[in-house]
């Protein structure tokens with residue numbers, strides 16, 4: 001029986017990146033292949049749901065946008081099946097991924113969040129055209145080089161830096177300093193700021 005490991009399904013507003021404020025149904029999958037120090041998501045507690053159970057649950061919400069997230073959603077074996085069913089039902093489907101798994105090019109919107117700590121593992125990874133890259137800022141001397149590497153390695157429409165929350169504090173100054181450094185001498189201001197606005201607004 002085809003089952004998905006689901007942490008939670010809820011309706012909210014996209015809190016981050018280009019689509020900030022977009023009403024969406026979030027489907028959060030369990031499990032991750034990484035272990036980031038500042039991870040803010042409990043991806044270890046989940047329930048098993050069939051495709052029918054997921055469709056029934058999301059039909060209760062108003063939104064026709066879906067954000068597939070985790071954990072790391074590409075680890076779900078039956079994700080392509082869910083994707084094709086949701087597409088048949090007319091949903092716009094975005095994915096949030098750490099970028100180390102294979103991303104199905106049929107997603108309507110692809111947001112990758114590559115992790116500085118796992119830099120080496122991105123060297124051999126190829127991905128289709130990405131809509132946005134969003135990197136959480138780590139205050140390490142070669143973090144800037146990591147951003148340049150990612151910009152070269154993955155082709156995205158937009159690039160964002162996002163302040164890291166650690167012990168309730170966001171490293172905003174470090175974030176805009178890196179943005180300043182990376183945009184210096186360019187005329188396109190290619191790298192932009194993304195806040196996790198849902199955390200400030202106290203919504204899911």
Ligand SMILES: Nc1nc2[nH]cc(C(=O)O)c2c(=O)[nH]1
Nearest residue numbers: 012013014015069096198204
């Ligand atoms: N509002 C809201 N926006 C989000 N964008 C990405 C999220 C995530 O946890 O992947 C998230 C989330 O958890 N909440």
Ligand code: SF4
Nearest residue numbers: 032034035036039071
């Ligand atoms: S990749 Fe994302 S979900 Fe996985 S440990 Fe890192 S921050 Fe958490």
Ligand SMILES: [Mg+2]
Nearest residue numbers: 040041069204
């Ligand atoms: Mg989150």
